[in-house]
Amino acid sequence: MKLAxxxxxxxxxxxxxxxxxxxxxxxxxxxxxxxxxxxxxxxIRQ
Numbered sequence: 001m002k003l004a005x006x007x008x009x010x011x012x013x014x015x016x017x018x019x020x021x022x023x024x025x026x027x028x029x030x031x032x033x034x035x036x037x038x039x040x041x042x043x044i045r046q
Contacts, residue, residue: 001040008039 012025012035025032 001043004039004043005036008035
């Protein structure tokens with residue numbers, strides 16, 4: 001579940017925005033909670 005959550009968080013940064021200083025979304029990005037909850041939920045079902 002932790003790996004699924006981390007992958008979901010990292011996936012919120014567009015490939016065009018990735019660089020050595022930008023690998024995660026902003027701390028208060030409103031998309032994080034729903035992305036993590038969906039990823040964990042999907043991981044539990046597997």
